[in-house]
Structure formats: C-alpha cells, structure tokens
Amino acid sequence: MSTPLFYDDGQIQLDREALTLRRYHFPSGTSKVIPLRDIRGYRVSPLGYLLQRFRIWGSTDLQRWLPLDVSRPLKSTLVTLDVEGTFPHPACTPARPDEFVVVLAELLAAQDG
Template sequence: MTDESTTSYDDGGISCDDQGLTIRRYYPWGAKRIHYTSIKGVQKLPLTGANAVHRWRIWGSGDFLHWWNLDTNRPRKDLALVIDLGHHVRPTITPDAPTAVERILAEHIAAQLNQTAQPNQERRR
C-alpha cells in the first residue's frame, strides 16, 4: 500500500496533508494522527496575558483540558491552536505558522460541512 497523500504544511512538529493532521512528539512513543473528519473545531489560544503560563508547558497537561505535544520552542511562540475532537482533553499545538495551519484546518472542516449538508439538501428537493 502506498501513501498518496500530499503534504501542504510541515514544520517538523506539525504536519497537514490532504487526509489529516499529524502532531509529532504527542505521545512519549510517537505521533498522533487526526483525520480532518474527526475535527469539530479549532480555537486560537493566545499565549500572552493571563494565558502566558501555557507557553511554559513544554509537554503534557497542566489543567487536564489541554494536551500539549513536545515543543521546546513553545516559550518563544505567541499563539496556540486548540483542536476540538469532541472529547474533554483537547490536543493543543503551537505550529511555527499557526495562521497557515488554522486556514488549512478551517478549509477541511468547511469542506466536510458542505459534504454533509449536500445530501440533506438533495433529500429536501
């Protein structure tokens, strides 16, 4: 079996291809793969002001809500993305280009919503 996916973003820790999001160094033993169809939403989390304490979370969870992959450069970053998978604990990432990753995720989420809405519209006709 060959992998036919095309990578649209990769900074070494986070990658997006046409099938989903890969968060490297998520687990002690490796990466977490999330298919776009599993993503319910994405929220920006500024790592400034009251949230500045999160920028020092190098790996793991300090609040049992966010799970941070290992990113030793996080203290120098200003924005995180919280991935809603419909579970209590949410993967939280700090890509090097958060705006690009947010755009990619939003495009795939919108495409998914359009696909699920089209069959419903067809039935109404």
C-alpha cells in the same frame, strides 16, 4: 492564486486526510494522527505567558494536551482542537499560526461541503 491545502512545520503536519501532531504521546514520543473527519472545530487563543508557554510537553490545566515542543516558549498562539471522543483536547502551537489556521479552516470546510 489559491492557498495550498497542506501545512508542515516539523512539529505539525496537516493535509487533506489528517492532522498529525508529532511527539505527542508521553513518554514514547509517538505521533497522534487525527483524521479530519473527527475534528468538530478548533479554538485559537494567545499562549499564556507563564504556565502554557513554558509547558514543553503535556498539560497545565488537564483540559488540553500539548505535544513535545522545545521552541514553545518562543511562540504566541495556541490552537485547541475539538476532536470527537478525545479528552483532554489535543492542542498545538504552530510555527506559522496564521497559515495553519487558514489551511485548517479550508480543509474542515471542504469536509462539510
């Protein structure tokens, strides 16, 4: 059985066309829609215990920007995206990180193929 190529946890939506980070822009809370063709890669890392975990919205290091997520202190995985022409790098903390990374990897591989 193949993995469905779709992910949505209420904060992040990923499909064959784009990755949508809801409540991304400050202070308006509008979404950021990133076409998959613009994503060059991604990095998965543990979410820091002090600075990143309790940063509900924005940036702790000016290298990446995180959308509003009040449940971030309960999460443990940070996904940072390498998006063409975007700085700081968009980042997110998926509710189901293993599932998100599998779907993202498959969709990006399909873009290259």
